[in-house]
Amino acid sequence: MALDLKTVATPHVPVRYLEGGAGTPLVFLHGAGGALANDPFLNKLAEKYHVYAPLLPGYGDSEECHELRDMLDFTLHTWDVVEALGLKNPILVGHSMGGMIAAEMAAVAPHDVTRLGLIAPAGLWLDEYPIPDMFATLPFEMPPLLFHDVEAGTKLLTAGLSFSDPKFLQNYLVTNARQLGMAGKILFPIPERGLSQRLYRIKAKTVLIWGDSDKLIPPAYAHGFKKGIAGAELVSLPEAGHMVTLEKTDQVVQALGRLG
């Protein structure tokens, strides 16, 4: 079952979002790579929840929004999306960049989020564990940073790509400029915008999910989040990298089940 791609109006920009499933509403915020309707993780989630996965402006075929420039803009925009979708206190889940946004949302409006799932979230910085510069990483260098099983990950990432075709290359560059250009506003050059000093505000029951072999945002960061958010539980998954949602889909969905 694939999710439906729909549009909802928000004060700044029409927002595209994926929707599917039934049950408790769950908002999923994607990482810097974006989200597709056939994403196996989202589809698995939709077997259990009523999933809403809004695309950040500029992602997929969605309209760009130049008015969104900094962390506060991103955070409030995403609250605008939740409101526009007519949701009250949905389960809020984010992966990587999406986790950073979700954590910020929970910190600025602690009474509006009671269940928070952070999957290998960005947002903290430890000098001893510098996060690789994904903006200076060539496509073929990505799989080792993203996957535990690099070979399988490479196949997943490069399926259907042909960089020798100029038309493909141009589309690829446009997509990158739209998506990573937008992501760069909160992730470049260092994916940290002061979240550590706001984590204490989070009141939600929080589950942290991390792949043990995450080379992009190493598991050391899990402890920073665990320390910062009162009562946060950490679920570490062996043999999984940063794309733990793809490498351990069932276990991630199961771990989110702890949020009730």
Next chain:
Amino acid sequence: MKFTWFNLMPWPYLPDDFREKNRSVWVDIDQRLFDPVKAHEVYNTYLDLLEYAADCGFDAVGCNEHHQNGYGIMPSPNIIAAALARRTTDTALVVLGNSIALYNPPVRVAEEFAMLDCISGGRLVAGFPVGTSMDTNFCYGQIPALTREKYQEAHDLIIKAWTTRDPFAFNGRYNKLRHVNIWPRPIQQPHPPIHIPGGGSVETYDFCIDNTYSYSYLSFSGYIRGKALLDGYWRRVEERGVPDKSPYRAGFAQTICVADTDAEAERLYKEHIDYFYNRCLHVYGGFADAPGYRTIKTIQSGALSQYAPPVGFSKLTWKDLTEQGHVIAGSPETVRQRLEELAKSLHVGNLFCLLHVGNMPKEKCMYSTKLFAEKVMPKLRNVFPEYADDDRFWCHPIKQVKPGNLPSEAKAMESVGAAR
């Protein structure tokens, strides 16, 4: 035509196996390859060569800004320009330029350029590049998708600072300043001429057209490859209904080597050309273009693919480089012919002559420079006679005060004594 003698200031001691052992000449180049003691000589030689070019009669000497770069050891072009302002008199100083999005606040650029204009007596040509992604994003940490907005604001602030005679408040997105009131201000009115180095962005074409700034394309791949980009610019000039197509609306950088004969040029300069093109230009692909740095419009125009370096590296030979126009080299007559072809086919009036190349020693550089000044330049002066009077894109010096103008100590003492 206007001839600017330009030095990128490459580090001349990159090892033979640089390309094999290093991933990039830029951004994360190995610190250990830089030797500050050797740099003492390198900087002074490069300044000497710039001054020599001024003596040879070039219209201008030029410098630019790069950061963490093995082929451009000039993070602060204004320091070089300040040194040149004192040691030259009739030569324009083309600073191409200050990457204005990087200065905080950009008023600093308005001030320093004003100082340069005052010290040099109105000889400044001011350049405002957006800056490469390597410099601006990867070295100086600017957010790619916000760089252009920040650049635009910096530009507006600098121009306003130069042209407003009373203190004003500037409430920008990136700059909040309660009291803008620069001291000094430039001699040239309403402000020094502005050149904008660009790399094919449609937005930059329009920016130059709208403000009567000169558009310059500074590449190392020469006039044959550069044609597509300049054609795009001139097409835009036409589309926008600009009343004239003055060649001084555009500038172009070209690597040039002159010798007595074509054969001598190859013999003298081949190794230095090889050093520059096959060693210095080794930039890691991941640093070339941070996502968001280029606008979608520019990528979609398809312009970039034409200028992109070929994927994978193949060593460029002297024959490749000269035939494909990366380098114009040969006897004065060969060079003249090809430069005339460049000027006419690209329709550019401002030529930035890259006459120092790679690890070229000073003697060879002087030889090439001298031959160019004496045997090539005079013959190309009037390629565009119908625009000979177009001075909108060039500086307007005042009567120069010569430096070193102090009286003898004895005279000074006497004068002070007499006054008592």
